[in-house]
Amino acid sequence: MSLDDARPRFATIANYEFSAVMRGRVVPIASVDDVLRVGLPWVPNNVCISALNTIPPDNPFGPMGETKIIALPHTRMVMPARQDRPAMAVYLCDITNHDRSFWEGCARSQLARTLALLEERHGLTLRVGFEHEFYIFDLNAEVFSAYSLAGARKASVIADEVQQTLATADARLDQFVPEFGYDQFETASAARDAMTACDHAVLAREAIRDAARARGARATFAPKPDLSAAGSGVHIHFSLWDRHGGARTAQSGALTATAGAFAAGILKHIEAVMAYSTPTPNSFQRATESSWVGVFACFGLRNREAALRLAPREAAADGSHPGASLEFRLCDGSANPYLAVATLVRAGMIGLDQSLDPPISVDRDPARIPQPERDARAIRRVPETLDPCLEAAAPFAPEWFGKTFWDAYSSVRRNDIKDAAAAGERYPALLSQII
Numbered sequence: 001m002s003l004d005d006a007r008p009r010f011a012t013i014a015n016y017e018f019s020a021v022m023r024g025r026v027v028p029i030a031s032v033d034d035v036l037r038v039g040l041p042w043v044p045n046n047v048c049i050s051a052l053n054t055i056p057p058d059n060p061f062g063p064m065g066e067t068k069i070i071a072l073p074h075t076r077m078v079m080p081a082r083q084d085r086p087a088m089a090v091y092l093c094d095i096t097n098h099d100r101s102f103w104e105g106c107a108r109s110q111l112a113r114t115l116a117l118l119e120e121r122h123g124l125t126l127r128v129g130f131e132h133e134f135y136i137f138d139l140n141a142e143v144f145s146a147y148s149l150a151g152a153r154k155a156s157v158i159a160d161e162v163q164q165t166l167a168t169a170d171a172r173l174d175q176f177v178p179e180f181g182y183d184q185f186e187t188a189s190a191a192r193d194a195m196t197a198c199d200h201a202v203l204a205r206e207a208i209r210d211a212a213r214a215r216g217a218r219a220t221f222a223p224k225p226d227l228s229a230a231g232s233g234v235h236i237h238f239s240l241w242d243r244h245g246g247a248r249t250a251q252s253g254a255l256t257a258t259a260g261a262f263a264a265g266i267l268k269h270i271e272a273v274m275a276y277s278t279p280t281p282n283s284f285q286r287a288t289e290s291s292w293v294g295v296f297a298c299f300g301l302r303n304r305e306a307a308l309r310l311a312p313r314e315a316a317a318d319g320s321h322p323g324a325s326l327e328f329r330l331c332d333g334s335a336n337p338y339l340a341v342a343t344l345v346r347a348g349m350i351g352l353d354q355s356l357d358p359p360i361s362v363d364r365d366p367a368r369i370p371q372p373e374r375d376a377r378a379i380r381r382v383p384e385t386l387d388p389c390l391e392a393a394a395p396f397a398p399e400w401f402g403k404t405f406w407d408a409y410s411s412v413r414r415n416d417i418k419d420a421a422a423a424g425e426r427y428p429a430l431l432s433q434i435i
């Protein structure tokens, strides 16, 4: 490849769709300005394609209709030139109706709308930081022990390059850590406004995949690529802020009344949230007890077996905790992060609207609490399959995201269940080749 290949001659205008796949159109750089101005036609049905490349027969779009993809200049990231391929620019985009009005099938637009509602109705904004766990297979033959320097060195070639790629989009990782599983790693991003955090999360996934691929390796964010090894979560850290920039998550080491009601809303409707945050059969292969996933609908101060954990960090002089976050652990890489965050906000707003009491902290692994005591304390095990989650989400969906959205989204999830059944034992491995 010549030096000139460092300058991208093509750009992909991409949307992160329901199956956690980035799909879009590729255009020459010379036409990007036009594309930014007028958009590009797109096919409504495309948001329904599964990771394994099947189309739900009952999706509401079929061959009909046309939407528009509108590229977002501030999300531009340049993927570096490789030995076997030139550089390429990526722009994230919104999908709109043809007249540029809001289109229900666009996950990113759904999040924007939900965040606007949180601000309008409750005067609150959300900051989000993501932790991503993932495997990198076949990078080299080095074996390392969990969290070791040897593991950090093994992946440092990826970490280093990913940081440079992300810098082209003004994004960065705050940590790149060897995780517990053999060849498993974790990245953490600093807290940003919720939309930027989601944009950077999906760009980071692609930068990591690309860096691995360039070295003949394969990165996967699938929740459970190998049933006998540690699963990979996407932990969503979030904090609430008022209109004056005041931290509203924790006070004097505990949840504020606002964050308490918000957390209680999430726990009350966790099954509905899971229809978006753990949306595939592989999600439920990860979601097992006593494996730090958080499969009990409860809150715990610093408890990694609770679905919601408070990490208070240091207190300021006035007792507030500007660095505090609530961590939602029941999310994974098969989820669309825009929808997962939007759904947490929707459920949280129910808690605010109903002024729900703050949850009481559970201070040990709920799996070790005898069932009668769990029942008495209303600590419930979340569903072990996707179906009950879809049932729980259905009544809320028209109000949260619209009827067409739900017809499309639920058709995708039902189709995933069919894909998984058809693939049988090969399903986790197949999925992990794509996401």
Ligand code: GLU
Residues within 6 Å of the ligand: 133, 230, 231, 232, 233, 234, 286, 291, 292, 293, 304, 329
């Ligand atoms: N791998 C675990 C999960 O699936 C989390 C481990 C951790 O707390 O870092 O969520």
Ligand code: MG
Residues within 6 Å of the ligand: 133, 179, 186
């Ligand atoms: Mg971890």
